[in-house]
Amino acid sequence: YRRCWEAMIALGADVDTLSWFQELLNSHLTVDTAAFTQNAHSHCSSNLPWFWSIDIPRDTTSKSWLTEFYCIHWLHAKGVKDQWEEEEELLASEFQWAINFF
Numbered sequence: 001y002r003r004c005w006e007a008m009i010a011l012g013a014d015v016d017t018l019s020w021f022q023e024l025l026n027s028h029l030t031v032d033t034a035a036f037t038q039n040a041h042s043h044c045s046s047n048l049p050w051f052w053s054i055d056i057p058r059d060t061t062s063k064s065w066l067t068e069f070y071c072i073h074w075l076h077a078k079g080v081k082d083q084w085e086e087e088e089e090l091l092a093s094e095f096q097w098a099i100n101f102f
Contacts, residue, residue, distance in 0.1 A: 001024050
């Protein structure tokens with residue numbers, strides 16, 4: 001990809017094309033395990049690299065795999081949210097049970 005990107009620059013690709021196909025950095029290729037760890041607290045700060053969000057409206061209408069990816073990601077995030085809400089409810093009940101016991 002990097003050689004192709006450099007070739008596009010050498011061939012004089014326009015600004016729109018270069019903004020579409022950005023430079024791929026090593027930091028884009030790292031994996032943030034917080035996005036995949038169920039009990040991680042830093043889900044909101046984890047962002048996907050730029051290449052996962054290229055032209056989302058057109059990609060989701062033409063590629064069912066990307067739609068499926070977003071659905072799975074959303075369902076996983078909803079499951080984590082529901083798990084934390086249940087945990088909060090259980091903790092509140094356990095505190096009340098402890099107070100009632102004494």
